[in-house]
Every structure is written in structure tokens, then in C-alpha cells.
Amino acid sequence: MTKRRIVIRNQSAEANLFARRAFIAFAGVVLVLLILFGNIFSLQVDSFEKYKTRSNSNRIKLLPVAPNRGLITDRNGVLLADNKPVYSLEVIAEDVKNLKESIAQVSQLLDINTERQEKFFKSLKQKRRFKPVELHSRLSDQQVALFSVNQHKFPGIFVNARLKRYYPFSDLTTHNLGYVARINRKDLNKLEREGKSDNYAATYGIGRLGIERYYEELLHGTIGHQEVEINNQGRVIRTLNYTPPVPGKDLKLTLDIELQMIAKRALSGHRGAIVAMDPRTGEILAMYSNPSYDGNLFVHGISSKDYKKLLNSKDLPLINRSVQGYPPASTVKPFLALTGLEENIVTEKTEIYDPGWYQLEGLPNRYRDWKLWGHGNVDLSKAIEQSCNTYFFDLAFKLGITRISNMMYQFGFGDYTGIDIHEESKGIMPSIAWKRARYNKPWYTGETLSVGIGQSYWTVTPLQLAQALTTLVNHGERKVPHLLKANSELVIESNGNTYHQITPTSYEPRPPLTLKKDKHWDVVLKAMHNTVQKVGATAYTPFKGVTYDASGKTGSAQVAGIKQDEKYDAESRTENERDNAMFIAFAPFDKPEIVVAVAIENVAKGGGATNAAPVAKQIMDQYFGDRVITSKTHQVATTLPLKAKTPSTIATTH
Amino acid sequence: MRSSGQDQQKSRSIWQRLHIDVPLLIGILALLFLGLFLVYSAGGQESAIVYRKIRSIGVALLGMFIIAQIPPLAYRKWAVPVFILGLLMLSSVLLFGHVGKGAQRWLDLGVIKFQPSEVMKLIVPIMIAWFVSQENLPVKISTVILAFILVLLPTLLIAKQPDLGTALLIASSGIFVIFLAGASWRLIGVCVGLASAFVPILWMFLMKDYQKQRVMTFLNPEQDPLGSGYHIIQSKIAIGSGGIQGKGWLQGTQSQLEFLPERHTDFIFSVFSEEFGLIGVAILLAVYLFVVMRGLWIAVNAQHAFTKLLAGSLTLTFFVYVFVNIGMVSGLLPVVGVPLPLVSYGGTSMVTLLLGFGILMAISTHRRFHV
Structure with a gap:
């Protein structure tokens, strides 16, 4: 102690005081330790499960693994839609330090053009956090190599290999297959609404049109998962578990790619469409719309330049003409004739006299036949063989629009055929009610006469024609046109636990169309047989010499082929005023195996017989090859009718 | 033993x-x-x-x-000068100190860098123990008040750096001395009351934003996971x-x-x-x-x-x-x-x-x- 202040201390009292205080402090220490331990106990024992779960969800992440999309083949197994590895350059913006600079550098290194860069920055704005965005969708092998060497300079930028759709036949199959395109915001919203977004977590593309869209659920497959352990940076440390994805179902189509090629060749230089169908099943053998476009362009994200080109093309390649409405013109005459028979307006033997025109009583207008001086005495068969307008003006007048349209509905006109693509148009089967609803105007008798020769408001799709013809050749038995022949497992799981078999037989058609007299079918079919087989009939010349016993009906219409926007109309007015050539055919006569419908827009010269019939013939030639078939049920009269002549080019319709 | x-x-x-x-x-x-x-x-x-x-x-x-x-009683001789030196160093840390992690804690003496606040963890208890043991225990109120001031000086200087953890430890070390020295329970009660009154002042004038944030986070960590x-x-x-x-x-x-x-x-x-x-x-x-x-x-x-x-x-x-x-x-x-x-x-x-x-x-x- 210091010498200045000497304190007399009571040592034992101090010691006792201190010991007391120390003991209190010790008690406090024990109390605090108990509190600490109690808290740890509640964390580790009471809340153990909760924190264990949270610890696991911290470190365990499910990485989605995209299933391989099902392949698509034609009826003979020729691959129409394949999956090919494609290398894309992708960027996780959050991982890149200086985004603009890095993108500029990597673009310079790999020679990526400014359009792609702009597109990248655009899509960057609508992406999810930490989701990669594509800078380049298709790197060449050289670019991949070049980037790999320099990868260390570009954190957050990487090359991704994934399988992308490839259509080896390019534009030949696009209108049927559609294409797979990148999933966009709209698709995502739709998938979310349908509760399918989880299954698409790793998927790049979705079927946008055609088969790819219609059978998206079958083709897509089921997502797989890789369970990985990650650290706090989200970096994968190791794989814990792997659930492989279930690949999509392979689809076999009814198409015959060789027939499809013939269709394309036959239509080259024209705008138009062909549908070839097996009337026994409804299987579509060929369906081609010209001009077409390459679906592969869309798989990789079409450039705006290419897209504008397609969009602004006067030939409208994006439109699938096989399912767009055309005025049917004379191709519907067999169906109208059948209606006349069925409604007892005419019989097989009823004749009219055709002076070359038709006139309604008390009205000044004369409705002209395509043949200026008329066909003379005309019965039903001759009216079809020669495509006599006067006969059908008269028939239509006597039938009236309501009976016509009611019967035409029976053949599927004005309604969807039910084909397994979504792009189908219904066409228009006009009626009094339809006109009231559409134009709020009454129906005029003159319009009935036009309907009698397949004009007026009436539009049909080539596919509808093929379907109607199928019903006709099948004596009323209907078939639903379809492109899917089979899928690899033939089973699809639908809502809940119900299983549906998707087989060709499951395209449920309406019940068969029955006539009051079954022989009416043959009357009309024989007339169509004559149209091709009889010397001098409208379709005789184009099918001269074929051995497969074809039947058919021509048609020509002087209207714009399909609905087009104003700009198109204005720019191509003169071309647009030219005839559309139509043709329907089936063969062989006795047991038809194929029906064909052809529509060609704005032909330079001639009509259905000279333009559309030869196209149908090429398809049938390919289909039948060297087969020789003759009819046992119908002998075509070989005598030449008196005033027989090949169709004239000045005709309105024939 | x-x-x-x-x-x-x-x-x-x-x-x-x-x-x-x-x-x-x-x-x-x-x-x-x-x-x-x-x-x-x-x-x-x-x-x-x-x-x-x-x-x-x-x-x-x-x-x-x-x-x-070192015989422990020897510390007593040095308690006052070392304590004063410590306060000076703490002040100089605030004036010239080295900034690390948003706080000034280090003093760079050219040869070595060190944290005066760390040394104070030893100096403060020595100083206070010396101060209160001058007289017979239990301590008188006047001694307690003086001792409190002695504790408060370094505590505030360290809290100002800011280093709340160390300030807390240093304040505790002094308070423990006073407590063990037999400060009357009534006095302890008054001090606790004063300390509670001090909290709003601490919150409003002394705590930095990140410290306030920590307290807010403590009150509800799930708010900003x-x-x-x-x-x-x-x-x-x-x-x-x-x-x-x-x-x-x-x-x-x-x-x-x-x-x-x-x-x-x-x-x-x-x-x-x-x-x-x-x-x-x-x-x-x-x-x-x-x-x-x-x-x-x-x-x-x-x-x-x-x-x-x-x-x-x-x-x-x-x-x-x-x-x-x-x-x-x-x-x-x-x-x-x-x-x-x-x-x-x-x-x-x-x-x-x-x-x-x-x-x-x-x-x-x-x-x-x-x-």
C-alpha cells in the first residue's frame, strides 16, 4: 500500500463481502449459462426438424433436366423432325462484372453482329433473375473452340450445348409439322395457367404450329431432376441424386414424304395447295401448301430481317393454304347433284335444255353458262361431265339455299374437319341465317344460283374438299382427316387417371350419312368417273392413258383465292383477278384408296382441268406406280357425245 | 491447489x-x-x-x-499513468486512427499497429480495482460515482470508434469491480435505472446506422432474410x-x-x-x-x-x-x-x-x- 494513506482494513469483513458478491456473481453466471443452454436446447431439440429442413433447402437444389423431344417420322419411318446438338452462347447477367464491356469484347472475339447484341439486351429486360440469356443461338465449331480458349476472361458467359429441333426436309413439311420455337412470355403464362410450367423448367422450346403444337404434350415428355448440393454462391458441389427425364413420345405420321415431294414439285411456280387422303381411314398422305418456308429458321429464333421478308412476301408463305378457304367452284357440283337426287328435285334421267344461259322468271338477268351456245339437252351425268352451269342454276333454284346448305353441312362444309393441327379454317357455307348474322341482309335468289356453281360467299378448304369427297366415295361413311398415324406407345395420360389410346381409330367421326336411296351415291360417283374416263369430258385429257381408273371433278373460280390484306390486294390487282383452278379426284373407282383435292390460285391460262387436274394426276401417278386397275362395276360409255369439247378458257366456272 | x-x-x-x-x-x-x-x-x-x-x-x-x-500488486503503481496513457491513445485513435471495416480501431505506431481498446480491457479493471481498493470495502457512493466516470471515459471513446462489443466488455469489467466491491443494492438499482434512461440517448446520438440495423435485425431477423x-x-x-x-x-x-x-x-x-x-x-x-x-x-x-x-x-x-x-x-x-x-x-x-x-x-x- 502507499505510505500516504494508510487504511485500517477489516480483512475478514472485506473477504466475506467479496465472497458473498462473488457467489452472487457465480449464481448469475450459472443462471446465464442455463438460459444459453436452454435456448440452444430449444433450437437443437425442439426446432430440430424445422432447422434441419431449412438447412437442407439451403444446400440442396433441384436442377431441372429437359426431356428429349419425341421424334417425328413419316408413315414409312423417314425422319421428319430430329433433335440435333446446337451450341449457344449464354450469359448470366448477374455473374458478369461489367456487362456492356464484356458483351462488346466477346462479340468482337466471336464476330457476333450488332443485331444479335441488341436482341440480347432486349431479352435481358424480361428475364428471370439468374436465368441465362442467349447471346448467340448457334455457334460454329470454330466459335466454340475460340471461346473455350478465352473462357476465363468472361465469367458469367458460357457455351451451352442442347438438343434443338431440326427439320431435314425444311420447307417441305413446315405447314404440317409446324416448328418448335423458344418459349416466350406468353407461352410461360399459358403453361403457368395450365399448371405445366414445372414440367417446362428446363425446356427451351415449345411447339408453335402444326403437329408440334397439337401434340406438344406427347412430344415434350416429362422433366427430370438432378439433385445437387450447392454452396452459398449457388455453385454445384456434388450430385446427390438423379431422376432422369422421360423423353417425349415419337410420332409416326400418315404422310408419305415421297408423295409430299411430288406435291411440292407439282405446285412449283404456283400458289396453291394439295391434300391427298386415304378415304378408307382419313389418313393424310400428302398435304402441301406452296410456297412454304423453312421451319428451321424459327427454331433458332428467326432474324427480324428474315421474318419481315416472310411476312411481307406477296405469296404469303406463312399461310397454310390446305386449310384456308377457296371458292369451290364446280368441284362441289357432284355434292349438289346428290342433294337434287335426295330431295327428289331431279332423277338420274331428268333432262333440261341448256341454251347457254339461265334466266329466272320475271327477272331480266341472264346467268351464263361457260359454253356460249349451250350444252343442249343435259341430264345429271352430263351436267357433271361437262360441268354444265345451266343445269346447276336450275337445280339450285329448285332446291333453295336452305336445302343446299343443310346437305352441305352433312359433308362437312362450313365446319372444322377435326384434323390434328390447329391452323384450320372453317371456310364458309352460306345460308339465310349466316347472311343475316354476317351482313344483316336478306338472302337473294340470285345468290342461290351462284351457290349452285360453287361461288357466291361459299368457301371451302382443300382439306374440306378431300373430306367431303371421302364421305362421297365411302357412300356416307365419314372419316376425320388426320396426320398422326401412331405414337411410340399409343398411350397418353390425360387428366386424372384416365388413359386414352391415341390410335388412328380414335378419331371419332360423326355417324355415317345415310341417303333415302343408296343408289344415289353411285349415280353421282359414276358421273365423276365419266368426267375423267369419257372422251371429251372435262377431265379426260389430263388423265388420258392413266391405268388406275381415276374419277374427278374440275373447277375454276374467278375470285381472290384467300383473304388477303389490303396492301396485297392493291399491289397485285391484275394477277389477283385471274382464275383459281380447282380439282378433286379419287381412284380407283371401285374401291377408292386415295382422294386428292387441289387448289391453285390465279393461274395464268386455263382452269381446273388444265392446271389443277395435272397436279392431282402427278400425285396419283406416284401413289399407284405401275398398278393397272379397271372398274368391274361401271363401264364408261365410249361413244363421243355430239358437241363434246375441251373446256374453254373464257369460262367463269366449269 | x-x-x-x-x-x-x-x-x-x-x-x-x-x-x-x-x-x-x-x-x-x-x-x-x-x-x-x-x-x-x-x-x-x-x-x-x-x-x-x-x-x-x-x-x-x-x-x-x-x-x-509479475507480482500483481505491482500493477497498482502503474495503474494511473497507464490508464491516462490508454485514454490518450484512444483519443488519438479517433483522431488519427487507421480505418478498417468502417471503424477506427487501430493505432499505427510505425513499427507496430495495435488496438488501444484491447489493452484497455486489462487497464480498466486494474485501474478501477486500484481505485476502489484504496478504501475499505464496501465502497462509498462517492467512490462509486467517481469509479463510474472512470469507466465511462474509455467506454465512450471506444463506443465512438465505433466498437460496441469492446465498449461493452470494458464497461462490464469496470462495473464488475464496483459490484464485487460491494456497491449497495440500492445504488445498483439506481444505476440500472440510469442505464435504461441512457438507452434512447445511445440510440439517437451514439449508435451508427449499421449498429441500429443490427439491433433491428435482432428484433426481427426474418424481416429481411x-x-x-x-x-x-x-x-x-x-x-x-x-x-x-x-x-x-x-x-x-x-x-x-x-x-x-x-x-x-x-x-x-x-x-x-x-x-x-x-x-x-x-x-x-x-x-x-x-x-x-x-x-x-x-x-x-x-x-x-x-x-x-x-x-x-x-x-x-x-x-x-x-x-x-x-x-x-x-x-x-x-x-x-x-x-x-x-x-x-x-x-x-x-x-x-x-x-x-x-x-x-x-x-x-x-x-x-x-x-
Whole structure:
């Protein structure tokens, strides 16, 4: 102690005081330790499960693994839609330090053009956090190599290999297959609404049109998962578990790619469409719309330049003409004739006299036949063989629009055929009610006469024609046109636990169309047989010499082929005023195996017989090859009718 | 120490002459040893970090040994000048100090950089113990008030740096002296009341934004789970998911996969709890309790009021480390930067702690001095 202040201390009292205080402090220490331990106990024992779960969800992440999309083949197994590895350059913006600079550098290194860069920055704005965005969708092998060497300079930028759709036949199959395109915001919203977004977590593309869209659920497959352990940076440390994805179902189509090629060749230089169908099943053998476009362009994200080109093309390649409405013109005459028979307006033997025109009583207008001086005495068969307008003006007048349209509905006109693509148009089967609803105007008798020769408001799709013809050749038995022949497992799981078999037989058609007299079918079919087989009939010349016993009906219409926007109309007015050539055919006569419908827009010269019939013939030639078939049920009269002549080019319709 | 006179004489010839308190040393070494294992696990299983810790342990143990050789009453002579020097250094830290992590704590003297606040952890209890032991215990009110002012000066200077953790420890060390010196309960009640009144002032004028944020986060960590609440949430997940048995050494996913922040320093207890579970926690707390018991035993058995108060304060302050650290990582207290004593990685605080234990050992072993 210091010498200045000497304190007399009571040592034992101090010691006792201190010991007391120390003991209190010790008690406090024990109390605090108990509190600490109690808290740890509640964390580790009471809340153990909760924190264990949270610890696991911290470190365990499910990485989605995209299933391989099902392949698509034609009826003979020729691959129409394949999956090919494609290398894309992708960027996780959050991982890149200086985004603009890095993108500029990597673009310079790999020679990526400014359009792609702009597109990248655009899509960057609508992406999810930490989701990669594509800078380049298709790197060449050289670019991949070049980037790999320099990868260390570009954190957050990487090359991704994934399988992308490839259509080896390019534009030949696009209108049927559609294409797979990148999933966009709209698709995502739709998938979310349908509760399918989880299954698409790793998927790049979705079927946008055609088969790819219609059978998206079958083709897509089921997502797989890789369970990985990650650290706090989200970096994968190791794989814990792997659930492989279930690949999509392979689809076999009814198409015959060789027939499809013939269709394309036959239509080259024209705008138009062909549908070839097996009337026994409804299987579509060929369906081609010209001009077409390459679906592969869309798989990789079409450039705006290419897209504008397609969009602004006067030939409208994006439109699938096989399912767009055309005025049917004379191709519907067999169906109208059948209606006349069925409604007892005419019989097989009823004749009219055709002076070359038709006139309604008390009205000044004369409705002209395509043949200026008329066909003379005309019965039903001759009216079809020669495509006599006067006969059908008269028939239509006597039938009236309501009976016509009611019967035409029976053949599927004005309604969807039910084909397994979504792009189908219904066409228009006009009626009094339809006109009231559409134009709020009454129906005029003159319009009935036009309907009698397949004009007026009436539009049909080539596919509808093929379907109607199928019903006709099948004596009323209907078939639903379809492109899917089979899928690899033939089973699809639908809502809940119900299983549906998707087989060709499951395209449920309406019940068969029955006539009051079954022989009416043959009357009309024989007339169509004559149209091709009889010397001098409208379709005789184009099918001269074929051995497969074809039947058919021509048609020509002087209207714009399909609905087009104003700009198109204005720019191509003169071309647009030219005839559309139509043709329907089936063969062989006795047991038809194929029906064909052809529509060609704005032909330079001639009509259905000279333009559309030869196209149908090429398809049938390919289909039948060297087969020789003759009819046992119908002998075509070989005598030449008196005033027989090949169709004239000045005709309105024939 | 040994109980019988004969044995005491013998053992004194070995350990007492070295001024080593064996039970205390055992407790300390146990904690240091555990720290090595945990730092290896928490530091990404790198041996380098373990070697660095071993080196600083060596330095600190040496420091402890040297301090233990000094007769504790000698501190009294130096208490006042060293205390004044300490205050000057703290002031100069605020004026010229080196800024690290948003706070001025380091003083760069050219040759060495050091934290005056760390030294103050020893100087303040010495100073206050000297101050109150001038007179007979229990302390008078006037002495208590003066002592409070003496504590408050360095505390405020350190809080201003800002270093809330150290300020808290230093304030505690002084208050413990006053408490052990027998301040009347009524006085303690008044002080607690004043302290409560001080809280709003602290909040409004003294605390920096990040400190306020910490308190807000403490009150509701789930409010901002990815932001400021992240640390405490991840820490609780680590502790809770350890369960009773723990995930095993080096097997803690929260720590190995780096979800835990500050794993090898302030949050090392979370690593420990995750890997060794409740059983480990019980053992660790028992070791701490043992060290505290031994420290208090030394204090009670010290022969002079000054050494009693000093030993008691050092021991209880050591326990404040334990309480604040475990309390904060398990969500009982807001996050203030206080390490888990002797276990966390970090040389500075360990050196201070071991020097403190050196003083305890000196008090325990320099028995024969004149009153």
C-alpha cells in the first residue's frame, strides 16, 4: 500500500463481502449459462426438424433436366423432325462484372453482329433473375473452340450445348409439322395457367404450329431432376441424386414424304395447295401448301430481317393454304347433284335444255353458262361431265339455299374437319341465317344460283374438299382427316387417371350419312368417273392413258383465292383477278384408296382441268406406280357425245 | 491447489514457482485445442489458417507466462499513468486512427499497429480495482460515482470508434469491480435505472446506422432474410440442424458450404453446434463454467482487496464474452462483434484474454506478499 494513506482494513469483513458478491456473481453466471443452454436446447431439440429442413433447402437444389423431344417420322419411318446438338452462347447477367464491356469484347472475339447484341439486351429486360440469356443461338465449331480458349476472361458467359429441333426436309413439311420455337412470355403464362410450367423448367422450346403444337404434350415428355448440393454462391458441389427425364413420345405420321415431294414439285411456280387422303381411314398422305418456308429458321429464333421478308412476301408463305378457304367452284357440283337426287328435285334421267344461259322468271338477268351456245339437252351425268352451269342454276333454284346448305353441312362444309393441327379454317357455307348474322341482309335468289356453281360467299378448304369427297366415295361413311398415324406407345395420360389410346381409330367421326336411296351415291360417283374416263369430258385429257381408273371433278373460280390484306390486294390487282383452278379426284373407282383435292390460285391460262387436274394426276401417278386397275362395276360409255369439247378458257366456272 | 500442506509445498516447487495455475491452464488449453479443430473446419479445411492460429496461441501463451511472473500488486503503481496513457491513445485513435471495416480501431505506431481498446480491457479493471481498493470495502457512493466516470471515459471513446462489443466488455469489467466491491443494492438499482434512461440517448446520438440495423435485425431477423437478417438466420439454422449429436466434425453443411458468415471468427460457436450438437454444447459450456469457477476461486482466495477485485472482474468479463457471443449467434442478443473466447480465430482478442489469465495466474501464485 502507499505510505500516504494508510487504511485500517477489516480483512475478514472485506473477504466475506467479496465472497458473498462473488457467489452472487457465480449464481448469475450459472443462471446465464442455463438460459444459453436452454435456448440452444430449444433450437437443437425442439426446432430440430424445422432447422434441419431449412438447412437442407439451403444446400440442396433441384436442377431441372429437359426431356428429349419425341421424334417425328413419316408413315414409312423417314425422319421428319430430329433433335440435333446446337451450341449457344449464354450469359448470366448477374455473374458478369461489367456487362456492356464484356458483351462488346466477346462479340468482337466471336464476330457476333450488332443485331444479335441488341436482341440480347432486349431479352435481358424480361428475364428471370439468374436465368441465362442467349447471346448467340448457334455457334460454329470454330466459335466454340475460340471461346473455350478465352473462357476465363468472361465469367458469367458460357457455351451451352442442347438438343434443338431440326427439320431435314425444311420447307417441305413446315405447314404440317409446324416448328418448335423458344418459349416466350406468353407461352410461360399459358403453361403457368395450365399448371405445366414445372414440367417446362428446363425446356427451351415449345411447339408453335402444326403437329408440334397439337401434340406438344406427347412430344415434350416429362422433366427430370438432378439433385445437387450447392454452396452459398449457388455453385454445384456434388450430385446427390438423379431422376432422369422421360423423353417425349415419337410420332409416326400418315404422310408419305415421297408423295409430299411430288406435291411440292407439282405446285412449283404456283400458289396453291394439295391434300391427298386415304378415304378408307382419313389418313393424310400428302398435304402441301406452296410456297412454304423453312421451319428451321424459327427454331433458332428467326432474324427480324428474315421474318419481315416472310411476312411481307406477296405469296404469303406463312399461310397454310390446305386449310384456308377457296371458292369451290364446280368441284362441289357432284355434292349438289346428290342433294337434287335426295330431295327428289331431279332423277338420274331428268333432262333440261341448256341454251347457254339461265334466266329466272320475271327477272331480266341472264346467268351464263361457260359454253356460249349451250350444252343442249343435259341430264345429271352430263351436267357433271361437262360441268354444265345451266343445269346447276336450275337445280339450285329448285332446291333453295336452305336445302343446299343443310346437305352441305352433312359433308362437312362450313365446319372444322377435326384434323390434328390447329391452323384450320372453317371456310364458309352460306345460308339465310349466316347472311343475316354476317351482313344483316336478306338472302337473294340470285345468290342461290351462284351457290349452285360453287361461288357466291361459299368457301371451302382443300382439306374440306378431300373430306367431303371421302364421305362421297365411302357412300356416307365419314372419316376425320388426320396426320398422326401412331405414337411410340399409343398411350397418353390425360387428366386424372384416365388413359386414352391415341390410335388412328380414335378419331371419332360423326355417324355415317345415310341417303333415302343408296343408289344415289353411285349415280353421282359414276358421273365423276365419266368426267375423267369419257372422251371429251372435262377431265379426260389430263388423265388420258392413266391405268388406275381415276374419277374427278374440275373447277375454276374467278375470285381472290384467300383473304388477303389490303396492301396485297392493291399491289397485285391484275394477277389477283385471274382464275383459281380447282380439282378433286379419287381412284380407283371401285374401291377408292386415295382422294386428292387441289387448289391453285390465279393461274395464268386455263382452269381446273388444265392446271389443277395435272397436279392431282402427278400425285396419283406416284401413289399407284405401275398398278393397272379397271372398274368391274361401271363401264364408261365410249361413244363421243355430239358437241363434246375441251373446256374453254373464257369460262367463269366449269 | 493441493490441499495438504506437505503436498502444497512440493507442488509449489514446480508449478507455483513457474507461476502457473494448473486447473486454469487445463481449462484454457482445452478451449484453445478445441479452437484449432473448429478453425480448421470453419476455415475451409486449410492447414495454413491452423498454423497461423497455433503461432498466435504460442505468442499469447508466452505473454501469459511472462505476465504471470509479475507480482500483481505491482500493477497498482502503474495503474494511473497507464490508464491516462490508454485514454490518450484512444483519443488519438479517433483522431488519427487507421480505418478498417468502417471503424477506427487501430493505432499505427510505425513499427507496430495495435488496438488501444484491447489493452484497455486489462487497464480498466486494474485501474478501477486500484481505485476502489484504496478504501475499505464496501465502497462509498462517492467512490462509486467517481469509479463510474472512470469507466465511462474509455467506454465512450471506444463506443465512438465505433466498437460496441469492446465498449461493452470494458464497461462490464469496470462495473464488475464496483459490484464485487460491494456497491449497495440500492445504488445498483439506481444505476440500472440510469442505464435504461441512457438507452434512447445511445440510440439517437451514439449508435451508427449499421449498429441500429443490427439491433433491428435482432428484433426481427426474418424481416429481411437475404439482407441483414441473413447472418442470424443462417446461424440459427446451423445450430438447430446440429440436433443432439451434431453432423460430425467437418460435416456441417451450413459451415462447409459457406452459408454461415464469419465462420471462423464470431460465428464459430454455430459451426461447433452444427458439427457437435447439443452434447458438444453441454461440454463446451461446462468447460467455460469450470474456467469461471476457477477464476472466481482464485479471486475469493486472493489475499488483497485489489487482487480479489481484479481477479473477479477478469473472470466475469471472460464470461461476458461467452454470454454475448453465444447469445448473439443463437439469436438471444443482437449481433455485436464479440468473439467466442479462446476458440474464435483472431489473435488480438486471444492475446488480451491470455494476458488476463496471466494476471489471474499471478494472483493465484504470488501468495506471499505483504499487505
